[in-house]
Amino acid sequence: MTNHWIDYQHSDVIMAIGGNTAENHPVSMKWIERARENKGAKLICVDPRFTRTAAVSDLHVPLRPGTNTAYLGGLIRYILENELYHEEYVRSYTNAPFLIQGDFGFDALTGLFSGIEDDPLRSAKRYDRSSWQYQKDEHGHDAADTSMQSPDCVLQLLRKHYADYTVDKIAEIIGCDRDVLEESYRLFATTGKPGKAGNILYAMGITQFTHGAQNVRAIGIIQSLLGNMGLAGGGVNAQRGQSNVQGATDMAILYHIMPGYLGTPQQAHHASLADYLSQETPEAGWWTNKPKYFVSLLKAFFGRHAVEDNEFGYQWLPKLDGNDHSHIAMYKSMAEGDMEGLICWADNPAVSGPTASDKRRYTANLKWLVSVDLFETETASFWKETGKNPEDIDTEVFVLPAAASYERAGNKANSGRWIQWQWKVQDAPGECQSDLWIVNELFKRLRDLYAEEGGTVPEPIVNMAWQYDDSGGQIDIVKVCQEINGFHVDSGSLVENFLALQDDGSTACGNWLYSGYYNDLNKPPCQRREPETEGIGSHLQWAYAWPLNRRIVYNRCSADPEGKPWNPDVPQVWWDDQTWEWKGHDVPDFNTGLTPINSSRAPFIMLPEGKARLFSAFLSDGPLPSHYEPADSPTANLLYPEASFNPISQRFYENHVVETDADREKYPHVLTTYRVVEHYQTGIMTRNMPWLNEMMPELFVEIDEELAAELGIDNGCRVAITSKRLENQAGIEAKACVTQRLRPMMVNGRKVHVVGMPFHWGFMGMNKGAVANDLTPSVGDPNTTIPEFKASLCSIRRCDE
């Protein structure tokens, strides 16, 4: 999130798209309701289903799953055509005036940008992005046309790219009534006026597509055009689904990222530390400090073993080999027998992964499997599934019982980047231990084994600085916090924040973004609980937000180039003419040593050009989001006739998605998966909780009344659902929920039915049910390889009683 939960109270229009906020983030509604009650804010819910969020919203826009880019592209066009963007903001704070290379182009027939070429590594397409770069002026700076009239400037390219995204065309693609669609555009575009704030909040219904990253880009473009970035009530707000999933991401849960969003070194490009630092450090923007953060991280990893002569231990880091190692690819390796073991830590891919039945099959190829969880998961018990014979499975499974979150102390980072300490409430039962205890014991035993027996590449393990034990040999979490916060190597004293970090090995820091969150042993900032004094809900003395306790990032944009807040009612920062200094209700996210005009030149401090990127060469599948169908689509691409789904997307298996008309007839209905408030993720915690099982006792599938009548399905009867992934199989069973909350959609002149299923069920625990993800395809976004859970095709039939 660029903003935070409490800040929702300042929004004038809130758009919940690809996220069922009332259902999956109930507390958000407290602040949304406050905005509606106090300032008459409107809530738009864009969702295929009439959800619990739709039930309390002012406007519900039903859209076909997988067409968010079309919807958002239509909004971009609406804003541009009707001149509803915040012109001064766009001119000053975005790259709208920048000129792009003259040979940049887009083919509306194929849906491909200039620079398309074959990717020999993946036997797929990829882009050479040289034509997507900025033109340079005679001084070597990025060239711009401040009148924003040049056909090569970003604003005009944007107009041209989205010219075909008319309301009528979009209505036909997404399957929504055109008047409802236009009303949603009109309503949200009202926030382009100075002093108004529009908030877009989203979750997995934006990201879990083969074009998920581009959906997020589209939201960023809209918010930049309307001048909604950096100010109270605005922002691009990714609502995280678990209390600490933000923290997990910050701490590098993904294989291509190291703590603090430092890229994992690549074998082919980064042979030495000098190579890595020179290639990965830009010439301008905040990331020029990357060497300080990276070297401090190496010092935190390898301590006294990290010295300048050995590149601070750089060679002991694992390097990327150029192949995809994300979830789907990892399971493909498992299927091919390339993996020996797997540690599943609070993860249940046998239920949560796409094409989950295949995942459970592949798991039998492992020699060993460790599951660390509160209950016995489907992953740990894959061999117990009906139809599997344990005698045929040689995998050795270890289950380590873990403590629940209230049974251990530690900090959590919420969606708003607030790092909050949580004190332990009670002891864990039986032999359950905290995750930290488990990882500490695991590491110490591994280190002893490597020290005694050697083995392949023992250095990273035996040289790791790992001294977190207290005098009694038990893990001391404070020592871990100190290392994450960062310290001076000589004195051991904690650094104030990341401004103190150095690239010469004199400081160590486990995560530069968190630096400052635990800089005082007696009063760690993450444990602060002071009431707010700023009057706009900033809560600067409550916990600690990364970076540097800033509550709204890019907050320079909340004021005009002269430093006057766009909205004086809820100012974030402002320039005081009398004292000649910056003042604010938030920690400024820019250099306060600069005058208003100078700081306004680069308000997006993380980027070299310092401007919000309406056009960006960063993503691998295009500089501007374009409408591609999901991999499993019921229709042709109405905008780009020769394109269907994202041409750059990650595909792993042949004959895996619906590509022929014969298959479309076989699997005619659009399936979307989701969560309900009563259960959590794969249900491992909640399906073992009788009070929650009572409320949501069985797996169900939501079907509209017309389809139910057509297929002879009564409300509450048993149905079987199948997809291309379960071809020639019986399919999975669920109870039918025949509802008026789903309606058939007219797409491309044809009636399409959308059905929805929660994915919380599995074959273990107190409350058992089929795994909805057995139906979903293993295809991924080209940038992140996030699987396409939210849109696929299926067929349904009534089960004979």
Added chain:
Amino acid sequence: MRSQICLIDTSKCIGCRACQSACKQWNQLPAESTTFQGSYENPPYFSCMTWTKVVFREHNDNGRTSWYMSKQGCMHCTDAACILACPTGAIHHTDHETVAINEIKCIGCNYCAAACAFRVIGFDRSANFAKKCTFCYERIRSGLKPACTSACPTGSLVFGEERTIIRQAQDRIEQLRANGRSQARIYGLNEVQGTAMLYVLEDFPDRYGLPADPSVPIQTRIWNAIYGPLRIAVVLAVTFSLWANFNKNRELDEGKASRQDAGGGKR
């Protein structure tokens, strides 16, 4: 005059059912064994194990979908049919104007459940007495909010001074009407002479599954008029029989104890 009541603003209810599970948790009510029957609403009925729940109702008016959710349970009526129907005086108004069931006096006749317009009284067959929401009497006596209210994340449930809550409801109605909800109304202010649950509805009560015009059935009034004067006699009779039973049990127990003593002595 009541001191404290609960606002149930259905326009802010997201159907998360935190109230429903908080009630079960605080009162340690066991989970019912349910099945999915085509609606999110579960369990299907109020019972001795389910005192409050969120009722879900779907509507389609000329293509406009609505999905109403409302927390329902005992309304703690002023003119309470259950109190009038109870032959033993087990059901009564407490000092906080809540409606409570005295389990010792309850004879399990179930007349209260039949008389209740809201159908929220459950019957515990094993213990043979009626059970329902207590409005968390022990909590509010200790200065706490009812469990359901303290769990609500959106401000749909608000517990407070009656006057403040009524004003809040009236303001909200005005706001909703100005926002185009012309059918917005308060429910529970005048119904059955006022209840401890004051609803803000955006539509007719029956569209939420609430009775349009709740009242005490005429049969209950007649029954109470005839039976009322005899109640004291019934209470005395019940008390006497309980006392007699208690004495009998004590005699039996004492007898058992002396026999055991005797047995011990023999050995």
